[in-house]
Amino acid sequence: EQVGSDFDALIAADQRIEPRDAMPDEYRQTLIRQIAQHAHSEIIGMQPEGNWITRAPSLRRKAILIAKVQDEAGHGLYLYSAAETLGVDRAELLDRLHEGKQKYSSIFNYPTLTWADCGAIGWLVDGAAIMNQVPLCRCSYGPYARAMIRVCKEESFHQRQGFEILWNLMRGTEAQQAMAQDAADRWWWPALMMFGPPDSGEAAKGGHTAQSMAWGIKRFSNDDLRQKFVDMMVPQAEKLGIVLPDPQLRWNAERGHYDFGPIDWDEFWRVLRGDGACNAERITQRRRAHEEGAWVREAANAHAAKQAAKQKESAA
Amino acid sequence: EQVGSDFDALIAADQRIEPRDAMPDEYRQTLIRQIAQHAHSEIIGMQPEGNWITRAPSLRRKAILIAKVQDEAGHGLYLYSAAETLGVDRAELLDRLHEGKQKYSSIFNYPTLTWADCGAIGWLVDGAAIMNQVPLCRCSYGPYARAMIRVCKEESFHQRQGFEILWNLMRGTEAQQAMAQDAADRWWWPALMMFGPPDSGEAAKGGHTAQSMAWGIKRFSNDDLRQKFVDMMVPQAEKLGIVLPDPQLRWNAERGHYDFGPIDWDEFWRVLRGDGACNAERITQRRRAHEEGAWVREAANAHAAKQAAKQKESAA
Amino acid sequence: MAAHPSSAAYVLGLADDAMVYAQRLGEWMTNAPQLEEDMALGNIALDLLGQARALYPHVGSLDGTGRSEDDFAMLRDERDWRNVHLVEQERGDFGQEMARLLWFSTYQRELYAALLGSSDPVLSGVAGKALKEVRYHGDHAALWVVRLGDGTEESHRRMQAGLDGVLPYLPELFFDDDASVAAAAAGIGVRPSSLHETVTSQVAAVCEEATLDLLAPSWRARGGRAGIHSKPMGYLLAEMQHIARSHPGATW
C-alpha cells in the first residue's frame, strides 16, 4: 500500500519521519513506548539528585545541582512533547508510569548515599546516557531526534560537572577521596547495565533490537555501546585517580578495546522486576507529588475554562 | 448550713479536704481551673524541650532529656487524676485546652533556640516552678497536695540537671559559654513573670489571690515568691559565671533581699493574650497529636468493649 | 574596605532572607504539581540563591571578617541568622507557597527598586540585576494566586487558607529594626516600613482579582532580624549544613 511504501522510502533514504507522515502502527507504538520510557527516566531521574539539593555542601554546588535537576525536568518536557506528536498525551503517559505500566531506567532505583554520588551520577550515569542518546539524534522520527539534540548538549555539560565533582573530591581530604571511590564502586556496574542485556548469550533477551535498527530508531547494539562507554571511561577514571571496581579490566591491544569482567545480570533483572533498593520509593514519591498536585491542576483548568467563557461572553 | 461549716472547720484547722468531703462549688471550680492549668502546663511544657530530644549533643544528655520529658508527661497524668477527683475528666479538660478555653503557663510560649535553652529551662523555669509549687504540697485539697509532693521531688532533680547543663557549657568553648549566657538573657525575665502579676500597683490585676489564700490553696503572694526566687537564683548565677540581664540587680542589706529592675508587664499580657512567639505552634502541635491519635483511642475503647462483651457472654 | 558593621547587619538580613527562601523553594523540586512548576520554582530558588551569593561576600567585606559565602551559609549557628520567619516556615501545600511567594516577591520588588538608589554600589548593582528576576517571581505567584483563588471550590478554600497562614509573618517583613534604620539614614538601605503600603496594595489588587480576602493576623512573629527564630529554622540548618559541618576544612 501507498502509506507503507512512502514510509519505507523515507526510512531507506535515511530521511526523517514527521508527525504528519503516515507510519506503521508498530513503529508508532515502539516510539511511544521508547520516548515515554525516556521521558519517565528524566523525571524519575530528578529524585536521586533532587534528594541532595537541600544538603549540597557548598552554595556553588547547590546552584549547579538545582540547575541540573531543572534541566532534567526540561528534558522530560521535551520528550513528553515529542511523544504527544504521536497522538498520546502527557497526562496519560504519567498515569501509565504511576500505575507501573511503563518503565523508567532501572539505574534510578539505586540510592544516592553520599554527596559523591552526585558526582558519580553525572560522570557515569550521564556518561552512559549520552552514549545511548547521541545516536538517537539521528533517529528516524523527527521530533524525537530534535529533542535528543537539545538533551545531549545539556547532558554532556552535566557529565563534565559530575567529573568535576569527583575531581575535587579526589583532590580533597582523605574522607572525600574515600567518598568518591566508594561512589564509583557502587555506580560502575549499574552504569554498564544501562546499555541493556547483552546482544547474545544466556542473558540476552529477544528484544526489539532488530526491528528498531531496521526502522532507524536504534543505530548500535547494546554491547557495542557498552564497549564504547568502557573505552571512554577508563582513561577518565585514570585521570581522576579512581580505581574502577573490576579486576578484569585491562587493555586488549588485539581488539583495540578494553576487556572487562562479567556483569551480574541477575541483579539487573531483579531490579528491573521491582526488587531494587529504591523502586518503591521513587514511584511513591512521584505518585504523591502527582496526587498532592491534583487540586492545583484542576484549578488551573477550571480557571482557564472560566476565562474562556468570559471572553466568549464579552465577544458576543 | 452543715456542709459549709464542716468545710470551714477543716480549712480553719488546716486539715486536708478530700474528694468525699462536701465543698463549696467555688472552691471546687477554683481547684479544677488551677489543677487543669497546671496539668496543661506540664504537657505543653514537654514541647520546648521535646524539640531537642532528636538533637541533644551527646547520648548522655539525650537520655537525661528523654527521661525529663517523660517525667513531665507523668506530672500531667498525676495532675489530671487529681482534677478527676473533682468530677471532671481528662478528655474534657484536654478539649478545653485545645479550644483555648483553659490556659497553660505562658512561659512555654517562648522558643527554645539553642541547646543551652534546655539548661536555662531546667535551671530557671523549673526553679521558678518549684518555688510556686512547694507551698502547694500543703494545699488544702488532699489529692492536689499529694500530687505536688511527687512533682516537686522530680522538679528539683530537673532543676539540678538544668544547672549542670549550664555549668558544663560555662566551662566549655567560647561558643558554648556564649550560648549559655544568651539563654539566661532570654529566659530570666520570662521566669520572673511566672509568678504572675504584681500584688499591687498599676500592673496588678484583681485575681483570686485573697480567696485562694483563705481557702489554703495559695500560701504566698506573687511578689513574695518572686523575691524568694530572685534571692535563690542570684548566688547560683554567680556560681555558674552567668551575668543576669538586669543592671538594677543588687543586694539590699536593709531589706535582706536582692533588689531587681522593673518587669515588662506589657510583654506578659501580650504573650498571655496569645501574641507570643510560640502560642500558635504549641496549641497546633497539641491538637494535631490529639487528632492524629483519635482513631487509636477509639480502637482501644472498641476493643475493651468487645472484650467486656465476650467475658459477659462466657460468664452467662 | 573599612568595616561598616551596621550596614553589614542590614545586608546580612537581605542575604539570609534570599538564602533561606532558596533553600525552602529547592524542596519543591520533584514535589511540584506539574513539571513546569518543578522548573519554575527551581528557577526562582536559583535566582534567590544567586542574590544571596552576591551579597554574602559583601557582608564579609563590610563587617571586616572577610567571610566567604559558604562561611555564612554552612558554618553559622541559628542565633546568627538574620532572616525573617516567613521564609523559614516549613513547605506547606502549593497554595501556601504561592501566598508566601506573592508577598515575598512583591516585597523584594519594592525593596530592590528602592535599593537601585543605594549609595552602596554593590547593593545597587545586586538590586539592578535582581529586580528583573523578582518581577518575574511576583508575576508567577500572582498568576497562580488568581488561578487558585478563582478556580475550583477546593482551590479557593485552600488558597484562602494559604493567604491566612502567612499573615502573622508579614509585620516582621516591614518592621524597622535598628540595622535598617541606620542603613536608611546612611543612604545605603531603606526602612522596611516605607515599603509596607505599596506592597500591601499590590497584593490586595491580586487578591481582589482572585476573589480572596486579606484579613488581619491574630498574632505576629518577631525576632528574626535579631536571630530569634521559629522552630523550623534549626531543622532547616541541620539539613543544609550537615555535610559541610561533617568535613571541616574541606572544599567541594
Added chain:
Amino acid sequence: MAAHPSSAAYVLGLADDAMVYAQRLGEWMTNAPQLEEDMALGNIALDLLGQARALYPHVGSLDGTGRSEDDFAMLRDERDWRNVHLVEQERGDFGQEMARLLWFSTYQRELYAALLGSSDPVLSGVAGKALKEVRYHGDHAALWVVRLGDGTEESHRRMQAGLDGVLPYLPELFFDDDASVAAAAAGIGVRPSSLHETVTSQVAAVCEEATLDLLAPSWRARGGRAGIHSKPMGYLLAEMQHIARSHPGATW
C-alpha cells in the same frame, strides 16, 4: 583487649539498630495518641538508648580504636552505620509504629535470649539486662496490635497497612551477613537466620489474635549491615548530629 574487628562489626550492628530506633521513638514524645504512650514510647527509647550506650564503648574496645559512645553516635558518616533499614524508616502513624515495634522487639527478645550464652562477657551482660526490657517492649506492642487489629474498622485497616508496610524490611533483620556468621562461629553472636522461625511464629500468633494477615513482601530492603542505607537515614543523621558537629571538640 586485643582488636577483634569482626566481632566489632557484629556488635556495632546491634548497637546501631538500638541507637537509630531510639532516635525514631524519641520523635513520638509530644506526638503520641495519649499521655501514657508519650511515656511508654519514651521509656522504650530510653531502654534502647541504654543498650546502645552499653555497646558502643565495647565496639571501640573490640576494634582497637577506643572510640566513645558519642564518637560513634555523633561523628560517624552515613556509610559507616550498620543498622537495618527497618529502624531508620520515618515515623509513620501509630499502627505502623506498633508493627515495627512488634517485629523489632520480638527479634530483640530472641536475639538477647540467645546472646545470654555469648562467650563475650560484655555482650552476655548487656543481653541479660536488656532481655527484661525488650520483653516489656514486645508485650506493649502486642497489646496495641491486638487492640488496633481487633478494634474499629478504621483501626483494623490501618493496623493491617502498618503490618504490610514493614514487610519489605524484615528479610534484612534475619540475613546472615559476614560479620554475624563470623561472630556466631566464634561463639560471640548468633546467626540472624536462626531467629527467623521463632520470631515469625510469635508475631504470627499476635496477628492471629488481632485478626490480621501476615503477607509476603513484594520487594526487600538490603544493605544496612554494609552501610547502604535508605533515604531517611541521611536526614536522621543530619538532625541527630548537627549540634555536636557544629561544636568540634566540645563536651556537653
